[in-house]
Amino acid sequence: MTLPKLLDTLRLPLVGSPLFIISNPDLVIAQCKAGIVGSFPALNAREAAGEPPQLDAWLTRIKEELDRHNQANPDTPAAPYAVNQIVHRSNTRLERDVEICMKHEVPIWITSLGARPEVNEAAHAAGGLVFHDVINDRFARKAIEKGADGLIAVAAGAGGHAGTLSPFALVQEIRAWFDGPLLLSGAIAGGDALLAALAMGADAGYAGSAFIATQEAHADPIYKQMIVDSGASDIVYSDLFTGVAGNYLKPSIARAGLDPDQLERSDPTKMDFGTAKAWKEIWGSGQGIGAVHAVESAEAVVARIEAEFNAAQECLAGRLGWSRR
Known part of the structure; x- marks a missing residue:
């Protein structure tokens, strides 16, 4: 596969990206039922000391609910789901979480912050596909060499840990040598942006920030409204909060008592995914949120993007027809 x-099998060529802290079973199930790939970071499933792994419970619930949906709706089955594994050395849960994902035969694995052959081998042994997110061509080549099946090109404007390269340049360089599955991340919050991603050579879009402002997302209501009220100029790129550069909402930085225009630099060695403290106080977002105008259901977001995608195709067809006359 x-x-x-x-x-x-998808309603739209779109993957809902894994949102640290925010993505939960409710959002993933809603995205999959709406016809796009839903995903969550394994690290979002956190249990108290001595309790059974919450990741196991989350995957059981997702699989059971999607199975019930598929039995009741054979003509419109749910899209597959994905689990994101942070393979950075600070993730002390990685080995355990990989074993749980193998047990549940997770269909799509998304790996971040390092390419690990043993993780790819585990996914393949369980029948899964691996997509590794990269910010440049060098990392893309390493990921494929180490056994990834596909790539997620994280371009400028993406939420969270984003790259700085133009999506035009990044996709062009990767497509010069790689003809496998390629997703594009970076300010994709509307149907016109999704169509542009396909025109550039991507197989699908990768969207996250638009789903923060959804009823199912595990996010502070103030955060959701901040997404609605903000635009591209309200995003700041900084490595202060996790040690890796990413895009964040300026109003949330100011709300935390910091000057978003005078942020200090950080040190990558300070990166630690064992705590979510920084992410709770400082809120990530991509530059495409100007397309988000209300807090609504995940289904409504997918329906909006679908309508915009179809309209953009008709508009482009008309323009191309005009240009050839």
């Missing part, structure tokens, strides 16, 4: 084949 490859991503292009998976796309045949």
